[in-house]
Amino acid sequence: MTNRTSTGKSKDRPGSVRREAKWGEVSSWLDDWLAIEPDGSVTAFSGKVELGTGVRTALAQIVAEELDVPLERVQMVMGDTARTPDEGYTAGSMTISGSGTALRRAAAAARGAMLEMAAKRLEVNINELSVQDGAITLVQSPERSVTYAELMGGKPFNLQVEDQFPQKSPSTYRVVGTSTPREDLPRKVSGQSSFIQDVQVPGMVHGRLVRPPSAAAQLLEIDENSVKDVPGLIRVVQRGNFIGAVAAREEQAIQAARQLQVKWQESALYPRMQDLFTALRSQPTQDSVLVEQGDFEKAFAKAARQIHATYAQPYHAHASIGPSCAVAEVVGDQVTVWASTPGPYPLSGALAQLLELPVENVHLIHVEGAGSYGQNGSDDAAADAVILAQGTGRPVRVQWTRKDEFVWEPKSPAMVMEVHGGLDSQGNVVAWDYHVWSPSHVARARFAGQLVTTQLLTGQPAPQARFSFGAERNAPTNYGFSTQRVTVHYVPDSYLRASSFRSLGGSENTFANESFIDELAAAAGVDPVEYRLRYLADPRERAVLNAAAEKAGWVPRLARHLSETELTEGRGVAFARYENDQAIVACIANVQVNRKTGVVRVKRVVVAHDCGLIINPDGVKNQIEGNVIQSLSRALKEEVQFDEFRITSVDWQTYPILKFSEVPEVEIVLINRPDQPAVGAGEPSTVTTAAAVANAVFDAAGVRLRQIPFTPERVRTALLEQGQR
Amino acid sequence: MSDEIVLIVNGKPHKAQANPETPLLYVLRNELGLTGPQFGCGEEMCGACMVLIGNKARQSCRLAISEVGRSRITTLEGLIEKGELHPVQRAFIDEQAAQCGYCLNGMIIRITALLWKNPHPSDKQIRESLDGNLCRCGSHPRILRAVQRAEALLSALEEE
Numbered sequence: 001m002t003n004r005t006s007t008g009k010s011k012d013r014p015g016s017v018r019r020e021a022k023w024g025e026v027s028s029w030l031d032d033w034l035a036i037e038p039d040g041s042v043t044a045f046s047g048k049v050e051l052g053t054g055v056r057t058a059l060a061q062i063v064a065e066e067l068d069v070p071l072e073r074v075q076m077v078m079g080d081t082a083r084t085p086d087e088g089y090t091a092g093s094m095t096i097s098g099s100g101t102a103l104r105r106a107a108a109a110a111r112g113a114m115l116e117m118a119a120k121r122l123e124v125n126i127n128e129l130s131v132q133d134g135a136i137t138l139v140q141s142p143e144r145s146v147t148y149a150e151l152m153g154g155k156p157f158n159l160q161v162e163d164q165f166p167q168k169s170p171s172t173y174r175v176v177g178t179s180t181p182r183e184d185l186p187r188k189v190s191g192q193s194s195f196i197q198d199v200q201v202p203g204m205v206h207g208r209l210v211r212p213p214s215a216a217a218q219l220l221e222i223d224e225n226s227v228k229d230v231p232g233l234i235r236v237v238q239r240g241n242f243i244g245a246v247a248a249r250e251e252q253a254i255q256a257a258r259q260l261q262v263k264w265q266e267s268a269l270y271p272r273m274q275d276l277f278t279a280l281r282s283q284p285t286q287d288s289v290l291v292e293q294g295d296f297e298k299a300f301a302k303a304a305r306q307i308h309a310t311y312a313q314p315y316h317a318h319a320s321i322g323p324s325c326a327v328a329e330v331v332g333d334q335v336t337v338w339a340s341t342p343g344p345y346p347l348s349g350a351l352a353q354l355l356e357l358p359v360e361n362v363h364l365i366h367v368e369g370a371g372s373y374g375q376n377g378s379d380d381a382a383a384d385a386v387i388l389a390q391g392t393g394r395p396v397r398v399q400w401t402r403k404d405e406f407v408w409e410p411k412s413p414a415m416v417m418e419v420h421g422g423l424d425s426q427g428n429v430v431a432w433d434y435h436v437w438s439p440s441h442v443a444r445a446r447f448a449g450q451l452v453t454t455q456l457l458t459g460q461p462a463p464q465a466r467f468s469f470g471a472e473r474n475a476p477t478n479y480g481f482s483t484q485r486v487t488v489h490y491v492p493d494s495y496l497r498a499s500s501f502r503s504l505g506g507s508e509n510t511f512a513n514e515s516f517i518d519e520l521a522a523a524a525g526v527d528p529v530e531y532r533l534r535y536l537a538d539p540r541e542r543a544v545l546n547a548a549a550e551k552a553g554w555v556p557r558l559a560r561h562l563s564e565t566e567l568t569e570g571r572g573v574a575f576a577r578y579e580n581d582q583a584i585v586a587c588i589a590n591v592q593v594n595r596k597t598g599v600v601r602v603k604r605v606v607v608a609h610d611c612g613l614i615i616n617p618d619g620v621k622n623q624i625e626g627n628v629i630q631s632l633s634r635a636l637k638e639e640v641q642f643d644e645f646r647i648t649s650v651d652w653q654t655y656p657i658l659k660f661s662e663v664p665e666v667e668i669v670l671i672n673r674p675d676q677p678a679v680g681a682g683e684p685s686t687v688t689t690a691a692a693v694a695n696a697v698f699d700a701a702g703v704r705l706r707q708i709p710f711t712p713e714r715v716r717t718a719l720l721e722q723g724q725r
Numbered sequence: 726m727s728d729e730i731v732l733i734v735n736g737k738p739h740k741a742q743a744n745p746e747t748p749l750l751y752v753l754r755n756e757l758g759l760t761g762p763q764f765g766c767g768e769e770m771c772g773a774c775m776v777l778i779g780n781k782a783r784q785s786c787r788l789a790i791s792e793v794g795r796s797r798i799t800t801l802e803g804l805i806e807k808g809e810l811h812p813v814q815r816a817f818i819d820e821q822a823a824q825c826g827y828c829l830n831g832m833i834i835r836i837t838a839l840l841w842k843n844p845h846p847s848d849k850q851i852r853e854s855l856d857g858n859l860c861r862c863g864s865h866p867r868i869l870r871a872v873q874r875a876e877a878l879l880s881a882l883e884e885e
Contacts (some may be wrong), residue, residue: 052825052862181821188826189814189833191761191801198760231744250755251747321765321773321861322827371825371862402766618821622867626824629863652770652859660852663865 033106040149047087049079066107079366093680112165179618237391294483303422322370324377328385340369383453412501417512427524439494441470470504479535514691548586570700578684598712612676633658735803745791761801772831772858824862
């Protein structure tokens with residue numbers, strides 16, 4: 001958070017932020033993106049937010065590069081509805097391609113405009129000038145120069161960005177493409193206030209929630225006498241099923257929330273866990289055929305071999321390491337909210353709707369939270385804070401408990417994938433038919449009704465998704481099968497509340513696609529890398545798969561699983577192009593399977609990665625490492641537990657994640673393509689891990705794991721069934 | 726007040742205003758404004774709230790201030806000496822060992838305690854020592870490299 005005011009920004013002049021702008025429609029006014037401060041430093045404004053990926057540093061690199069100013073003189077202001085453009089949600093690995101591109105264009109325009117001014121002032125031609133460290137100099141006589149600050153310091157450009165000035169050629173880059181250290185780490189390693197949990201506002205008091213035990217529970221009785229002895233208690237705010245305790249001190253709010261006697265009426269909501277996938281598939285679905293090439297039925301009927309497989313993934317929790325937190329202040333009809341939301345503008349709209357206020361009255365200031373990887377509880381916590389602030393007339397900080405986060409955050413929805421493949425007598429794929437059943441992956445809090453807080457206040461369940469999204473991601477492969485069909489079956493009822501989690505359906509679809517092509521390769525008796533290469537035409541895609549194979553020391557052979565020993569080792573590969581046209585990833589995993597215990601130990605993971613032009617190589621590596629480990633955790637361990645009433649994964653014991661002793665070596669090959677657009681690296685390498693591991697288990701032990709997570713119990717069962725065959 | 730509690734935090738005494746059963750974490754964060762230790766789970770399952778009590782890494786989210794007594798409490802902030810980052814903190818910057826950084830406090834505190842006790846731990850000892858510290862972003866490989874770098878920085882200091 002910064003208190004520094006920028007001179008380049010004002011609400012009442014042309015180019016100031018237009019709040020009524022449609023979501024996703026970004027401003028073309030230069031002053032909305034950049035300001036040259038009187039001291040010559042640069043303030044850059046991005047409507048995107050830092051979600052712990054280091055994108056603040058990457059965006060600053062882009063601005064520093066294009067403007068020719070030292071990186072340390074660029075200050076980023078991000079995700080503030082009073083100061084930054086509206087760039088919707090920070091999601092989908094699109095910050096570099098979206099905000100990065102906009103800032104690059106803006107910086108190029110600013111540089112060009114200042115070069116024109118300098119030429120006029122020095123009475124020379126632009127081509128006689130050079131720019132260095134924020135100063136424009138006459139090449140012939142360097143003593144004649146003018147700085148950005150002298151030209152612009154404190155003044156607006158009043159200019160629309162229309163690509164009237166050229167951008168730098170990537171071959172001349174000096175800042176972009178380097179592993180610039182993250183600007184936030186010195187703060188964070190020394191404990192300086194960095195997170196939403198650290199925000200302090202004068203007069204701030206503390207809130208804790210008393211949530212119902214389950215999503216459909218109705219309040220029967222609340223006994224406020226039960227907390228009357230709690231010191232410091234300011235008020236118990238109860239509206240509908242929403243209850244929160246506000247106290248002067250945090251520990252007092254905790255005590256009140258624990259002590260408050262409340263009775264709820266619960267009702268059954270969910271199928272039994274063992275029936276989940278059947279239940280999902282039995283709902284009436286909304287189907288769309290994404291790919292239809294050739295006549296599948298005909299080709300499949302003629303195939304020499306017909307192979308079928310069904311894969312499944314349960315609900316996963318984002319499981320942010322820091323539970324959601326927010327601070328809100330309501331003064332008259334003016335609302336200020338500090339929140340770690342991924343979408344400051346959309347959330348300000350939803351909160352305005354909740355409070356029945358004009359959107360201009362809600363000032364949303366993003367402050368970093370713990371990593372969220374999509375939509376965790378942050379938007380809901382913001383609404384909770386607003387209601388508690390409104391109910392007490394005080395600025396309130398609300399901190400969710402670990403259990404609040406596990407129970408109430410939206411989950412990555414459960415999915416079922418079914419694939420049918422036909423091979424000819426030579427083992428070639430002659431027919432491919434892919435089906436996925438999935439609830440929508442996106443239920444962002446664009447509207448008040450999508451916030452848990454609103455649902456508790458009104459007793460109304462979340463509105464049915466207006467559109468379904470996310471299950472189609474990476475449902476089609478990039479393999480050039482002659483005959484193929486890809487169908488998405490949208491399931492209307494998710495049971496557990498679901499919304500965006502890193503890559504949406506990309507992980508599940510790639511798990512199924514890349515497991516199945518491995519099954520076909522084995523059936524065809526072909527090395528799995530070679531088999532994939534048969535169907536990849538794009539040279540960049542082939543290069544990525546080959547690079548991973550080379551780094552991993554992949555020697556072509558058939559899956560073997562000959563070893564009958566207790567410990568057996570294997571390797572597996574998976575490949576994907578994220579969203580079919582974004583970053584390209586190949587992953588090779590080496591695993592050890594303990595036949596007796598069923599424990600799968602992943603020892604080494606190699607990833608080759610092409611995301612076009614690389615802005616910050618170490619930043620990309622950091623994202624890949626994180627993707628590999630988080631997706632490995634999901635593949636090996638994670639499954640949200642529930643009974644017919646409640647979510648029962650409520651802490652780290654009931655929702656375990658990968659620990660240090662289980663973390664593999666991760667080796668990365670980055671393929672830089674300076675001539676290609678920079679595409680996101682926040683998600684792509686999350687999609688390939690599960691299939692690479694499952695394929696490696698097949699190589700090691702001869703069993704196919706088709707349901708995530710690959711728990712020891714599931715592996716033992718698979719081995720047992722194999723023994724019985 | 727008979728049950729007045731004085732804590733020794735980062736070398737300085739602090740007279741606690743909270744009740745004796747209040748977990749140390751809230752006193753550090755809210756009375757002393759120390760934002761290094763973080764609330765992660767409140768159940769001693771994740772390590773985000775770690776502080777050093779004497780030379781030992783302890784989770785502070787359930788540790789009542791009445792149990793701390795006169796033991797020296799050192800937080801992430803207290804590792805900084807005369808404006809200089811502790812070698813373990815430096816190692817985390819050198820290795821860029823974080824994504825969101827929320828777990829960093831616990832990691833740095835745990836590693837500092839580990840390297841005091843065992844200046845040259847094996848890979849297995851490091852991983853086992855860190856098993857109680859959860860990281861959701863997957864910064865583990867970098868954190869493991871940061872331990873090695875911290876070990877080297879500390880050894881170099883010893884030799885000086």
